[in-house]
Structure formats: C-alpha cells, structure tokens
Amino acid sequence: MTEIVPLAEIERARDQLAGVIRLTPLEPSRPLSAVLGGPAWLKCENLQRAGSFKIRGAYVRICRLSEEERARGVVAASAGNHAQGVALGARLCGAAATVYMPAGAPLPKIAATKGYGAAVELVGHTVDEALVAAQEHAERTGAVFIHPFDHPDVIAGQGTLGLEILEQCPEVATVVVGVGGGGLVAGVAAAIKATRPEVRVVGVQAAGAAAFPPSLAAGQPVRLPTYRTIADGIAVGRPGDLTFAHVSKVVDEVVTVSDEDISQALLMLLERGKLVAEPAGAVPIAALLAGATQVAAPAVAVLSGGNIDPLLMLRVIEHGLAAASRFLRFTVRCVDRPGQLAALLTQLAEHGANVVDVAHQRYDPQLRIGEVEVALSVETRGAGHADQLLTALRDGGYEVTLIGHP
Structure with missing residues (x-):
C-alpha cells in the first residue's frame, strides 16, 4: 500500500530549500473575489526562481x-x-x-x-x-x-508550497491547484491535509489532457490515447503511480477547464492582475472564473508558472479576446458597387467598433456575379456590444459569417 509523503519530510524539504527558493507573494484578486463572493488570493509561483514551482x-x-x-x-x-x-x-x-x-x-x-x-x-x-x-x-x-512528479522527494519539495499557503493565509478554506502528472497537487494536499484536514483541495486539468478523471473512475492510472491543449506544461498522458495514490487519498476533487477558459484566465491575469502566466499556470484561475466547481472562500489559487513563449502569448491574447467577444473576425457579403466598402466601414464606426484589418475579395468563384466579400477583424467592448454590432449589420442587409468564433 502506497504511503502518503509525511509532513516531516515536507518540513525537512522546506529546511533544505531555505536560501534556495523565494517566498512568493500571496496577492489578492478582486475579479476572483467577485466571482466567489468572498476573499480570493493568488499564490504567485510565476515569480519563483526559474519561473515556476x-x-x-x-x-x-x-x-x-x-x-x-x-x-x-x-x-x-x-x-x-x-x-x-x-x-x-x-x-x-x-x-x-x-x-x-x-x-x-x-x-x-x-x-x-x-x-x-x-x-x-x-x-x-x-x-x-x-x-x-x-x-x-x-x-x-x-x-x-529525476522524474518530473512521481517520486517522494519531488512531492515533498512541491509540498512546501502548501506549508507557505497555510502560513500566509491561515483562514483559507479552499486551495485550487493545476494538475499535470500530479506532483504539485499531491505535495500541496499532503501538507495541507496533515495539518488542516478541513481545507478543501481541488485539482484542475486542461480538458484536452485530462488523465486523472478517467483514472480516478477506473481506480488506477489510465493512459490517454491522445491529448492536446495549449497548456503544454500539464499535458501529461498518464498519472504517476505515486501521485495517483496521493490524489486518490488527499485531493477532494479534480475538475477540467477548456482552452477557451484558460485563454480568458490569462487575459484577466494580464489586464487585471498585471501578472504574466503560462497556460498551465492559469488553469486554477480558469476553473474559478468558469465556475467549474463550487468553492468556499477564502480561496487560494496557485498560479504555478509564468514561462510563456511571447508568440504563444500573442495567440492566447487574441484567443482570449475572441472568447470574450472582444475581438471578432467575420466576413460580409454585399453588392459590388462604388462606395459600398466605405458605407460598411462607416456603419462599423458609428457602432463604436475598431477595425483592425480589412481584406476585400471580388474574384472568389464562390461569389455571385456582382457580389463582393469583405473579411474584417474588429475590436468590441464585449459580448453585448458584439451582438449589437452583428445585429445592426444583418438588419442593414449584409450577409455576415463569423470566422473562428468559439
């Protein structure tokens, strides 16, 4: 029978890490507090040495x-x-x-x-x-x-984060942790449950790489046949034997979030928190924003890493804006006559949409004779504004087709 890493080993790990790691801050999050109806905090491991836990x-x-x-x-x-x-x-x-x-x-x-x-x-x-x-x-x-997650010493080291959370937020009721192979959530849960068993620990996986839910249902680690997610840091096809045993015994729940949820969480962290996170680091925040589970406050979400490729960040920001209906890509088909493009752009301006780019297509064989297609990317103020804009265009006689809309 697999033993849970004991509290004494996690405390020894903390002593060994003294002077090596940073005590990362616990930052309040107003957007999460508004969602939960109570205090919410971010444990900012994106500010840790080497950019993650x-x-x-x-x-x-x-x-x-x-x-x-x-x-x-x-x-x-x-x-x-x-x-x-x-x-x-x-x-x-x-x-x-x-x-x-x-x-x-x-x-x-x-x-x-x-x-x-x-x-x-x-x-x-x-x-x-x-x-x-x-x-x-x-x-x-x-x-x-050096296994990335399935070893007692690794779990003990990750568990030191759980000790810090309890010390920085003694009143915590729920801790939400991202899950890939399970080393972090195993260590955090082992540390917390050993001293505060009433604190709820929730694991979060990306839906496109969620090996724990089927494994927990089967009672043993199950390998996913395929997996794909923007959260590359937690894209693991099979839980470890040791981490699975920990999650089974000391983690209260494992939930999933979509890539769209993750994109919107990253966007919120940038805009509201002024924090740079990688997709894998933002999954706990995504779960809280999306209401993936019922969470009692005060809650701490572990922002586990900030090592994001700038090119991926650009794509994720656009994806997050699109998921929030703040960035729209669509085509408009209309009669090909002088002044038509100017009239279309004027209508967009009158409704407060900011045009990012325009592509004018007249010679596509799928178009009817005397018809033109205009592809546009526009910025809006959100879902309500986007709906008003699209309704106005359609009411104006334009044939509108959204591109890549979630």
Whole structure:
C-alpha cells in the first residue's frame, strides 16, 4: 500500500530549500473575489526562481542524492518548467544535467534550460516520449533520472508550497491547484491535509489532457490515447503511480477547464492582475472564473508558472479576446458597387467598433456575379456590444459569417 509523503519530510524539504527558493507573494484578486463572493488570493509561483514551482521538487530530489550519485550526473524530461528546475537545481548542487525535451518545446524554455547549464536533447513530440528517452539515457550512462512528479522527494519539495499557503493565509478554506502528472497537487494536499484536514483541495486539468478523471473512475492510472491543449506544461498522458495514490487519498476533487477558459484566465491575469502566466499556470484561475466547481472562500489559487513563449502569448491574447467577444473576425457579403466598402466601414464606426484589418475579395468563384466579400477583424467592448454590432449589420442587409468564433 502506497504511503502518503509525511509532513516531516515536507518540513525537512522546506529546511533544505531555505536560501534556495523565494517566498512568493500571496496577492489578492478582486475579479476572483467577485466571482466567489468572498476573499480570493493568488499564490504567485510565476515569480519563483526559474519561473515556476518546479525548482522546489527538483532541488530537493537532487540535494538528497549521495555524492557518488551526483557525480554520475542527472537526467530529466520536460516540456520546459521541470527542465529549468532540474538545470538550476543541478547547478546549485554541483551536478551535471542532461534534459530531454519534446521537439516542439517553447524556444524560451529551451534557451533558459541551456542557460542554467544543462545539455538539452530534443526528442519526440510529447513529454511521454521525452521521458522514455531520458530513462534510456539513465540506463545507458548511469545518470540519476529525476522524474518530473512521481517520486517522494519531488512531492515533498512541491509540498512546501502548501506549508507557505497555510502560513500566509491561515483562514483559507479552499486551495485550487493545476494538475499535470500530479506532483504539485499531491505535495500541496499532503501538507495541507496533515495539518488542516478541513481545507478543501481541488485539482484542475486542461480538458484536452485530462488523465486523472478517467483514472480516478477506473481506480488506477489510465493512459490517454491522445491529448492536446495549449497548456503544454500539464499535458501529461498518464498519472504517476505515486501521485495517483496521493490524489486518490488527499485531493477532494479534480475538475477540467477548456482552452477557451484558460485563454480568458490569462487575459484577466494580464489586464487585471498585471501578472504574466503560462497556460498551465492559469488553469486554477480558469476553473474559478468558469465556475467549474463550487468553492468556499477564502480561496487560494496557485498560479504555478509564468514561462510563456511571447508568440504563444500573442495567440492566447487574441484567443482570449475572441472568447470574450472582444475581438471578432467575420466576413460580409454585399453588392459590388462604388462606395459600398466605405458605407460598411462607416456603419462599423458609428457602432463604436475598431477595425483592425480589412481584406476585400471580388474574384472568389464562390461569389455571385456582382457580389463582393469583405473579411474584417474588429475590436468590441464585449459580448453585448458584439451582438449589437452583428445585429445592426444583418438588419442593414449584409450577409455576415463569423470566422473562428468559439
């Protein structure tokens, strides 16, 4: 029978991390408080060293190795955050590190991992494929494999975040944590339930990569046949055996959120919180905004990481604006005659829409003779304004078709 990582090990991990990690702030969130009807806080691990919580577990695992084990070097697999945590942890502990990353890993995460001194190998297209390559490397070279989540020392390290939450917010009633392989939620729940069993711990997965709900239903870890989400940091196809045991015993609920929910959470964090988060780091906030579960306040949502590719950020912002109906892409078909385009743009201006771009198409064979199609991207003030704009255009005789609307 699998044992839950004991509180004593998590407290020992906190001592080992003293002087290594930052005590990240607990920031109030008015938008979340408005949704919950009570106090809501963000635990800002996006401000942690290496940009996420991962340094906690990686450093504890490596620092607990013997001198002989550290001399053999360490190896890991990650889409980015664990990679950076292992690279930094290994450097601080004087061990050489090799990290296997999926070929599509974000370039800033690859560069940061190399910057911390690790050798990076790009293999496969998923974290699971990189994990296989890393384990083969360990068997071939004798390097110690540092699992991203399924090890007691890693869970103990991540659990130190739970201790900080209890100290920073003693009145907390609910803690909401993002879930990939389950190391963070396992550690946080183990720490919290050992001292405050009445506090509810909720895990959140991206709906496109949610392996825990079917695993919990089956009573054992189940591998997803396929998975895809913008939250690459939690795109894990199978829970770990150890983390599954923890989640089964000490996590109260696991819920899911859509990529649209995540996009809107990232947008809210940027606009209202002035906080940069990566998609995987924002899933707890997405769950609260979307009402994915009933949450008692005071609540703490763990913003677990901020390592986002700027190009992805641009796409996510546009996606979030579109999901909130603040950015619309649509086509308008109308009669091809002089002044028609000017009249269309004038009507948009009269209704307060800001035109971002315009494409005028006259020669598409799908168009009727004497007809023109105009593709537009416009900014609006929200869902109500967008509905008024589209209704006015249709009432004006325009044939309007939305493009890529959620």
